[in-house]
Amino acid sequence: MPQAADTARVVILTVDDDPGVSRAVARDLRRRYGESYRVVRAESGESALQALRELKLRGDLVAVILADYRMPQMNGIEFLEQAMDVYPGARRILLTAYADTNAAIDAINVVDLDHYLLKPWDPPEEKLYPVLDDLLRAWRCSDFRPVPSTKVVGHRWSARSSQVREFLARNQVPYRWYSSEEPEGRRLLAAAGQDGQRLPLVITPEGGTLIEPDAPELAARVGLATTPTADFYDLVVIGGGPAGLGAAVYGASEGLRTVLVERSATGGQAGQSSRIENYLGFPDGVSGAQLTDRARRQATRFGAEILTAREVTGLEVGGAARTVRFSDGSAVSAHSVILATGVQYRQLEAVGCADLTGCGVFYGSALTEAASCQDQDVYIVGGANSAGQAAMYLSRVAKSVTLLVRGTSLSASMSHYLVQQIEEASNITVRAGTVVQAAHGTDHLEQLTLRDVASGRDERVDAGWMFVFIGAAPLTEWLGGTVLRDERGFILAGPDLTADGRPPADWELDRPPYHLETSVPGVFVAGDARAASAKRVASAVGEGAMAVMLVHRYLEQS
Template sequence: MAQAAADTARTVILTVDDDPGVSRAVARDLRRRYGESYRIVRAESGESALEALRELKLRGDLVAVILADYRMPQMNGIEFLEEALDVYPGARRVLLTAYADTNAAIDAINVVDLDHYLLKPWDPPEEKLYPVLDDLLDAWRTSAYRPVPSTKVVGHRWSARSSDVREFLARNQVPYRWYSVEEPEGQRLLAAAGQDGQRLPLVITPDGTVLVEPEAPELAARVGLATMPTADFYDLVVIGGGPAGLGAAVYGASEGLRTVLVERSATGGQAGQSSRIENYLGFPDGVSGAQLTDRARRQAAKFGAEILTTREVTALEVNGAARIVRFADGSAIAAHSIILATGVQYRQLEAEGCTDLTGCGVFYGSALTEASSCQGHDVYIVGGANSAGQAAMYLSRFAKSVTLLVRGADLSASMSHYLIQQIEEAPNIAVRSHTVVHAAHGTDRLERLTLRHVAGGETEQVEAQWMFVFIGAAPLTDWLGDTVARDGRGFILAGPDLTADGRPPAGWELDRPPYHLETSIPGVFVAGDARAESAKRVASAVGEGAMAVMLVHRYLEQS
């Protein structure tokens, strides 16, 4: 019994109903019966319930049962449960429905693998609610999704290294529990690990291994991420795990190519850090970057693609028909073909003080693990493109206010129209045009910003604890050197861009011109944001990854 209580101590039963009265009544009945052993979480819309599930997932919490009302606006119960299936596939799913919707509930059994449906009203709960949930909880506890130990991270709240570890685990879909060194449980974990807290963060893996200030490769290997290739030679090596790379891995592996994807940090790239992508085909209600990334990663693995994490590529070489990829540790793998999908990274803000405060209030990208900590605070976002707009909308749910700092006159030059409309309608989001960050101030964390007006040069100081930076991106291609042709900004030239003057690129030895996405090396292709003049959109990156695989087949057939 003691073990059962320990197993369920942080396990959640979630209920969602758009009627506040019904929502409270369900939660009340659940707490009365299960409140001592389970956390009861309630939400009043499918969207807010999904956000709650994602936050629980990032923290490594477990969800045993999800109860959803069928008739909800924007996202009905079946649609919600289908989305929830991706976040917690092992949770038992219950649909609350009226008698008139019984057919819909029966259909849902096949759509979302529904475990049970309950007719409203469920009174008395002792007869109609509790027996059903008792059976479902018993089944969940004995399933493959029963509670398991999770990774624990102990660190300082305002520590760049602690922030990096949390972000790394979250982006790689590794459940973890965060403990501040200031709280009692953090101190207990330090004592159990025999540490005095001088060297942090401390990571305790599910098997009890203690890692002190771990580097990413060690951390990846210890939490179960693949870091070593299983072969020396492949049909296709995909370098980069953003949308283009994941798309290439899915299509390459599904079409019979022995495929390995190599990622230096976490799959998803910049898109994986997006809180909400609303213009991606097939997701009318939007999809988070983490959710899209997780689906794509699982899909690539299902087809047999290897996915290597924390492997930094340092060189690309040609040896006859083989294309050789060299890693930072000196090892190498070879392949018939390569797809370069290295993407881009956010440029660093050069304002005074920003470097020292990175990870301590200054963040590049969305840093979604920090969002809940912005509750009630004033947040500043630097940038005016889609990534900045998506972050502003997401952070506005937590922050007291969100201010977008834009160098230009307005957002129309670089942000999609739908995002501009959402920002204009959000009551706690403001846009300051012709404004840049002149300096960031603080000792252990960000405390103030000095803002400067571009035209007049006037400056002012504002109180600030959070700043998220999205100021354009640079391609991650410096490691290529002169191996493949690049433009003046470092983006990779391919296809027609290589033969604009009617002549083949220097060193080209084949009778045919380069294929559309083929670089200056035959058999080496580029897809996504690293390509010169690419569209810089998730859908186009995925499409280029798929197209690159088609061209790989054409290349292999003619080699």
């Protein structure tokens, strides 16, 4: 437990409309946590929100909020959505009956739920306290002090505004969005001395202003680490997707001085997934953002440094050192390097798509845009899992979702469970053998020209939203001739480097390369960037862990 001085004003809040249940929850909480935390209870969502606002005004901290799902006027999910605006750092638990399990699963995405508990929770020693202990421990390890949110003022159909919002959201930086056309947006522009010609405007919590900031400038001003604290490490991990985060967790936890370098936001493509249902240990699914947040916190808790918005442009070998060079000319060196750069979605080459990217045409799930798709007709291009997950997520808010697939069916490239869910969704239509020929619109997407592959016939349809998930290209161009890659740019490693059991011609060691070791000793690859990898979250995490084991073996023999 934390010291009393640290928690004298820290609150655990519980809300349930049944007075008997409300008193029972509060009783169990006080019995376990009453000496260290203040337990506040409420019997309606509105009274609980009022209590939160009063706590905020007094400067109190709220560590955990427990809300019953079935409440009149305002159910538990609706309450937690509003409570997040007041205390975004508080851990959130939904109390449900067995029949409400689906609602709890939905809440994972809607309010980034930390946990849900089935009622009754007796005995609390087994079903309530272990959950609360873990959440309180995570809250204490986080920056739980109230932080005024960043403000972003931009145009709805501005590509750069969309990029800034996506960057902040994926890096889990709290922000509020204001359209430049609404009164409050105009007031903020006037206060910053701007006429709205250059957008977006970003206002930091301290009151500083940024006009059309690039990623490194934005990251530095909103409190993300961008500069390494040392010049030399045991391990540099390049890429913050599942493989990179897995490597950072295992490297730091096993005593290696570890730094992870990410060019945009941790999580990679998996971090943009609305829901991952086939990852071990999450039978009810988990959002990519939630999984990423937990992995990032886990890595930093073990001591790994995580640098954001740093573009890697080169890898150099000098004796025992491996030097990673950044786009700004700086560099960091290490005994070993793990390449976990992942892949990016290929660009759709249809006429007009490039001009409308960020203005109705999006690559990846662009979860920040999902709210704007309410009651809209949405098109998704792609036939693999990422496209299927996005279709299921957007189908909850969109009027209709049309999945455009070049192949003859989904079964060839999509997991069976997703195919089944899509078939059961009443507002999802799959158009097989269909490609996008052109995108039309002035300042935003308005129509699409679709072509039937078999007949060659074109059809023009109204469309304001298109999300693209086609193919994957490795982010390895910057490696140049440093490590061997295949014809598509994927990195060769281990057995794929050898011919007849012999290592590559320029291999300088007596032993053959380790399983995930590239053509450069001490440089390893993990995850989607590796040639012939499985392209699954679980396998990427496993390869990140395995690469660290091989790093240890390499360091022991160096």
